[in-house]
Amino acid sequence: MSKPIIQMIGVNKWYGTFKALTSVNFTVNKGDKIVVCGPSGSGKSTMIRTLNWLEAHQEGKIIVNGIEMHKKMKNVDEVRMDVGMVFQHFNLFPHMTVLQNLMAGPMWVRGIKEDEARSTAMKFLERVRIPEQAKKFPGQLSGGQQQRVAIARSLCMKPKVMLFDEPTSALDPEMVSEVLDTMIELAKDGMTMVCVTHEMGFAKAVADRVIFMDEGSIIEESDPVNFFDNPQNPRTQNFLSQILQH
Amino acid sequence: MKLNRRIFTFATTAALTLCTSMSFAGEALDRVMAAGVLNVATDANWAPQSFINDNNEMDGFDIDVAREIAKRLSVEVEFITPSWDIITAGKWNGRWDLSVGSMTPTKSRAEVLAFPGVYYYTPASIAVHKDSPFEEVSDLNGKAIGAGTATTFELYLQHDLQIDAEGVPAFEYQLTAENKSYKDSTAAMDDLRLGDGVRLNGMVGSLPAILSAIEANYPLRVLGDPVFYEPLALAIDRGDAEFNDKLAGILADMKADGTLTALSVKWYGIDFSSTGG
Amino acid sequence: MLFADTVVPDPAVHKPKVMAIMLAASFVIFSLMGLNDTVLGEFMRPAIGEPTESGLFGNLAIGLVISMLFTGNIVLIGFLPFRIQVLVVWLELLLLFLAFFYSFGLDFAFIRSKVWFMISQGVFTTLYISAISITLASIVAIFGAVAKLSSNGFAYAIASFYTSFFRGLPLLMQVYLIYLGLPQLGYVIDAVPAGILALTLCYGAYMTEIFRAGIQSINKGQWEASRSMGFKFGLTMRRIILPQAMPLIIPPTGNQFIAMLKDSSLVSVIGVWELMFLARTLGNKDFKHMEMLITAALIYWCLTMCLEVIQSRIERHYRTISH
Numbered sequence: 044m045s046k047p048i049i050q051m052i053g054v055n056k057w058y059g060t061f062k063a064l065t066s067v068n069f070t071v072n073k074g075d076k077i078v079v080c081g082p083s084g085s086g087k088s089t090m091i092r093t094l095n096w097l098e099a100h101q102e103g104k105i106i107v108n109g110i111e112m113h114k115k116m117k118n119v120d121e122v123r124m125d126v127g128m129v130f131q132h133f134n135l136f137p138h139m140t141v142l143q144n145l146m147a148g149p150m151w152v153r154g155i156k157e158d159e160a161r162s163t164a165m166k167f168l169e170r171v172r173i174p175e176q177a178k179k180f181p182g183q184l185s186g187g188q189q190q191r192v193a194i195a196r197s198l199c200m201k202p203k204v205m206l207f208d209e210p211t212s213a214l215d216p217e218m219v220s221e222v223l224d225t226m227i228e229l230a231k232d233g234m235t236m237v238c239v240t241h242e243m244g245f246a247k248a249v250a251d252r253v254i255f256m257d258e259g260s261i262i263e264e265s266d267p268v269n270f271f272d273n274p275q276n277p278r279t280q281n282f283l284s285q286i287l288q289h
Numbered sequence: 290m291k292l293n294r295r296i297f298t299f300a301t302t303a304a305l306t307l308c309t310s311m312s313f314a315g316e317a318l319d320r321v322m323a324a325g326v327l328n329v330a331t332d333a334n335w336a337p338q339s340f341i342n343d344n345n346e347m348d349g350f351d352i353d354v355a356r357e358i359a360k361r362l363s364v365e366v367e368f369i370t371p372s373w374d375i376i377t378a379g380k381w382n383g384r385w386d387l388s389v390g391s392m393t394p395t396k397s398r399a400e401v402l403a404f405p406g407v408y409y410y411t412p413a414s415i416a417v418h419k420d421s422p423f424e425e426v427s428d429l430n431g432k433a434i435g436a437g438t439a440t441t442f443e444l445y446l447q448h449d450l451q452i453d454a455e456g457v458p459a460f461e462y463q464l465t466a467e468n469k470s471y472k473d474s475t476a477a478m479d480d481l482r483l484g485d486g487v488r489l490n491g492m493v494g495s496l497p498a499i500l501s502a503i504e505a506n507y508p509l510r511v512l513g514d515p516v517f518y519e520p521l522a523l524a525i526d527r528g529d530a531e532f533n534d535k536l537a538g539i540l541a542d543m544k545a546d547g548t549l550t551a552l553s554v555k556w557y558g559i560d561f562s563s564t565g566g
Numbered sequence: 567m568l569f570a571d572t573v574v575p576d577p578a579v580h581k582p583k584v585m586a587i588m589l590a591a592s593f594v595i596f597s598l599m600g601l602n603d604t605v606l607g608e609f610m611r612p613a614i615g616e617p618t619e620s621g622l623f624g625n626l627a628i629g630l631v632i633s634m635l636f637t638g639n640i641v642l643i644g645f646l647p648f649r650i651q652v653l654v655v656w657l658e659l660l661l662l663f664l665a666f667f668y669s670f671g672l673d674f675a676f677i678r679s680k681v682w683f684m685i686s687q688g689v690f691t692t693l694y695i696s697a698i699s700i701t702l703a704s705i706v707a708i709f710g711a712v713a714k715l716s717s718n719g720f721a722y723a724i725a726s727f728y729t730s731f732f733r734g735l736p737l738l739m740q741v742y743l744i745y746l747g748l749p750q751l752g753y754v755i756d757a758v759p760a761g762i763l764a765l766t767l768c769y770g771a772y773m774t775e776i777f778r779a780g781i782q783s784i785n786k787g788q789w790e791a792s793r794s795m796g797f798k799f800g801l802t803m804r805r806i807i808l809p810q811a812m813p814l815i816i817p818p819t820g821n822q823f824i825a826m827l828k829d830s831s832l833v834s835v836i837g838v839w840e841l842m843f844l845a846r847t848l849g850n851k852d853f854k855h856m857e858m859l860i861t862a863a864l865i866y867w868c869l870t871m872c873l874e875v876i877q878s879r880i881e882r883h884y885r886t887i888s889h
Binding site for chain 3: 340506
């Protein structure tokens with residue numbers, strides 16, 4: 044068993060007086076596929092955003108790649124380079140073409156030469172099945188295509204772990220599956236992933252572990268079979284009955 | 290010459306942050322001789338003393354006097370046209386070397402400037418609209434009278450005119466009126482031409498300027514005799530006695546050999562160069 | 567344009583009540599103006615006899631004719647489609663203005679003899695001073711905006727002091743302060759650089775706010791995406807934020823340039839031979855100030871109109887690429 048990629052130990056976080064995370068303990072090992080779910084406002088997005096320190100935590104420890112995240116750290120960018128992130132609203136750079144979006148990170152922060160960055164970018168575009176859109180601007184693509192570009196953009200940075208923050212919530216229903224298919228393929232290739240999502244089908248298909256959060260705490264953590272068939276906590280049961288009744 | 294000036298300003302601008310010229314207190318003459326250029330500050334709005342002529346170049350009595358001085362110093366002349374209040378404020382910091390701008394050597398100006406010599410005298414007169422009822426200067430007591438701001442004419446209206454030069458006849462304040470300040474005498478005449486009492490009842494200005502306005506069909510007339518004679522002097526920044534003496538010498542020569550008389554007759558038709566009479 | 571409704575009412579000027587009010591009001595106003603001794607009186611001579619002796623009758627007759635023409639004109643224009651309406655009203659107002667200038671009895675030969683110099687010397691100087699100043703002001707504004715948005719108290723304090731000071735002083739005073747004040751510190755600045763410096767600092771202060779708003783309008787997600795890939799602040803600003811903020815920044819900057827074109831006239835006080843300086847001085851010898859002032863006014867106006875056309879093109883360009 045190798046060293047964990049991400050560790051959260053007793054993490055507490057406040058927004059002013061509102062307590063967003065309470066004593067969160069959580070470990071991601073290499074190759075793990077973890078799905079985080081919970082009702083809205085439960086702190087799951089906050090939790091995933093503290094992992095690469097887009098949000099700061101106040102108490103406890105967050106260790107990524109063996110580096111502890113804290114306020115005075117000098118090498119936060121090195122950590123973030125190795126942690127890919129996919130956002131709910133894609134956050135592609137609208138003034139750059141798809142190809143430029145994919146090449147920017149490797150060239151600007153990894154110092155990769157342009158030719159190499161381009162061939163890597165094309166490789167990942169083919170992997171997310173939209174190489175023909177390389178010269179277009181993000182605004183010309185559908186939501187599903189944009190999210191696949193965003194995934195490819197993260198992959199171009201050759202991350203050690205990928206974080207997905209509700210990647211399908213902003214999509215029209217017919218586009219959800221194309222993004223989920225991409226994520227399932229990624230999981231099958233062995234990528235380490237943490238996904239905040241309500242897509243229970245995805246969780247059943249790929250997750251090693253499912254984490255249920257409510258009111259800033261992890262309420263339940265188990266393998267998908269147990270999680271869906273035999274939830275322990277009444278709040279988990281209530282949540283599952285609400286989202287699975289349709 | 291105009292093109293050169295433009296290229297020069299362009300170059301200066303390009304070197305915006307670099308173009309420093311440090312203060313040269315007391316070094317004015319050396320600077321002029323070293324550069325071979327006499328920078329003369331003058332007003333571009335003061336016909337017939339100094340103005341922009343039909344060829345779009347500086348021209349006029351003051352300009353001719355400045356050219357003659359530069360010739361006798363064996364240097365080129367360049368004209369700079371900052372507003373009058375900036376010239377009279379002193380502390381030129383070497384931006385220009387000499388003012389040939391029909392400046393009256395008042396006591397307050399003598400605190401910041403040096404006057405190497407008077408080069409002519411002009412009568413200051415009061416002008417009124419030609420249809421106005423006024424007959425004597427005293428008729429204008431309590432009326433609205435215009436004058437260029439920071440001029441001796443305005444100081445006269447404010448009863449605060451102290452002329453510090455030889456050969457000037459004594460004068461008394463003949464009226465107490467409401468003083469209205471203008472950017473220059475022409476602006477006052479422009480308001481006066483609108484009609485008596487529309488904005489002004491009269492204005493104080495130099496007699497030659499008023500006469501040339503009347504010649505240009507301004508509906509004005511001169512009221513009574515000149516109220517005072519003003520000596521008009523060269524001015525330099527304080528602190529260079531050598532430059533002062535050099536200019537005084539040149540001026541004396543120009544008086545003695547009749548150059549000033551000739552220039553005065555050329556521009557005014559009258560010799561204003563000798564006495565205030 | 568306001569967002570128009572689908573229901574189109576009759577134009578107000580076609581309602582009988584409005585027409586009647588317009589006619590009555592203009593009749594009263596034109597009658598009270600006493601136009602007997604003007605060219606209009608001359609025009610009406612066949613109807614009212616000797617204009618100067620026609621008295622009240624003449625005034626009323628002229629007032630009636632003019633008010634009918636005036637009202638009829640407006641009602642007729644009301645029938646035209648939008649574009650033609652705009653064109654006709656523009657032309658009529660322009661003619662009125664030109665007639666106003668013409669009534670001064672200007673010496674057009676004099677204007678012809680001076681206008682080329684006003685353009686080659688005055689417009690040229692005005693334009694290059696404004697162009698250099700707006701460029702420098704944009705650079706100042708970028709730094710000002712970043713400082714104002716930063717969490718560094720020192721930078722924020724300097725930037726907010728700067729914008730407060732230079733927006734709080736009249737530009738003319740800044741010109742004087744720089745031209746006369748800097749030499750007190752031992753740095754003698756020439757007139758043109760002093761003018762450019764004053765315009766740069768003053769407009770830089772206004773444009774700091776434009777740049778700040780532009781930068782702030784960029785979605786927080788762009789910062790997060792950049793950050794999540796390990797971009798540092800300068801890189802994010804240069805390659806991600808500013809390029810997206812430009813479409814929002816450039817149109818108001820164009821407006822600032824148009825304003826600056828006119829404000830640059832203030833540097834005439836320190837003897838720069840730009841358009842305003844020439845307008846005040848060229849006519850001096852021959853007492854033809856009105857000629858020069860009106861010529862300069864029309865030149866300023868033409869310049870501004872040209873720039874407005876360019877400005878609207880730029881705006882349209884950015885609208886089309888951002889959607």
